[in-house]
Each structure stands twice: as structure tokens, then as C-alpha cells.
Amino acid sequence: MPHKRIQRRVLNTFLLVVVLAFVGYEVARAAQDLVDKAARPMKEVSGEQKLETTAAVNKKESAKYSYDPIGKTDPFKSFIAEQEEIAEKQRRKPKTYLETLDLSQLELIAVIVGPHGNYAMVRDSKGTGHVITKGTAIGTEGGVVDRITDREVVIREDYKDFRGNLKQKEITKKLPVPMM
Numbered sequence: 484m485p486h487k488r489i490q491r492r493v494l495n496t497f498l499l500v501v502v503l504a505f506v507g508y509e510v511a512r513a514a515q516d517l518v519d520k521a522a523r524p525m526k527e528v529s530g531e532q533k534l535e536t537t538a539a540v541n542k543k544e545s546a547k548y549s550y551d552p553i554g555k556t557d558p559f560k561s562f563i564a565e566q567e568e569i570a571e572k573q574r575r576k577p578k579t580y581l582e583t584l585d586l587s588q589l590e591l592i593a594v595i596v597g598p599h600g601n602y603a604m605v606r607d608s609k610g611t612g613h614v615i616t617k618g619t620a621i622g623t624e625g626g627v628v629d630r631i632t633d634r635e636v637v638i639r640e641d642y643k644d645f646r647g648n649l650k651q652k653e654i655t656k657k658l659p660v661p662m663m
Contacts, residue, residue, distance in 0.1 A: 579620060581605075581613055586622045591636055591656040601631035605656070626654065634658050 577583045584607055592612065593604040604612050605621075615621060619628045621638060629639040635657045644650050 577623075581615070581619065581621045582625075583623065584608075584621075586624075586626065586638065586654055586656070589621070589656065591658055594631060594633060594636070594658060596631075596633050603628075603631050603636045605636075622654075629653065 581589075588608045589605040591603060592606050595602040600616060603615050605615060606612050615628050615631075615636070617628055617631060620626070621628060622640065624640045624642065626638040626640040629637045631637075635655050638654045638656065640652055640654065642650055642652060
């Protein structure tokens, strides 16, 4: 067993020496390829060229650039934050109590269908009932009662999809099924 360990160490050492010799050979070859270049003498410049060069330098120094931010977007401001600010400004303040409640807080408890129009009653989380008709503003997302049938109320909400297109979705509140 110790004999095999010694053989492995000798073999590993031999391989290491071969690899280092190869690398050293390649480094020596690369060093021979480098050529030591002597410094070149400076070119003679005529008087006219000197004047043109100094005039160009003076012109660059006199025409300094100044940034005018008027009418340009702020490069350090996030576009996403700007779109969110616009969306918040467009949201209107709630005018009624029903506009402050989320639709999940409301439960449909009664529907009245009549010749003069359909009415429905919703109960909020406090237990207070509210009468709604077609066109009543309801919910925090700007929903409007679209139609009232004998078993349900359909609320239409406008929203923007991920591309910014204005879309509509319908949320249905149904009467609970009576237990018998």
C-alpha cells in the first residue's frame, strides 16, 4: 500500500514538471515574439499647422456645452413610477359610501323587479343595507351597476391590461340560495 502512494506522488510530480516546462516554453516563445521598438523622432510641424491646431483648441474651449433640461425627460426618473402617478391622478375621489367599499365586502340580499325599474339591496360588512339601481357607482375600482336581473346584479369595471389598453370586466353578485 505505501508503495502505491509513493508511485502516485512520483507520477504527480513528474506530470507537474512536464506541465510547468510546457508553460515556460510557451512564455519564452511569446517573449521572443515581442519586438522592442525604439522611440521615433518627432515630426516637424509647419507654422500654419501650429496656428490651425491652436485655433481649434481655442474654439473647443470657447464653445462649452451647457445642458438645457426644458422639454426633455429626466434620465434618472423611472418610467414605471411616472405611469403609476398618472394612474393615481386619474382615479377620482369617492362621492358615495358605496364607492369606498370593495365589492368583496358587499352581499346581495334582495332584488325587486318592477315595471318602473329594477332595484337591489346590498349589505355591507357592518350589516347596513344599501339600495342600488342601474347606473349606481359602486366599489373602489370605479364600478357601475350594469344590469339587475331577478337573481343577480352585474357590475361593470374598467381596467387597464398589461399593455395599457382599456378593458372592461363584469363582476356578478348573486342572491344566496335559500336553505330548505
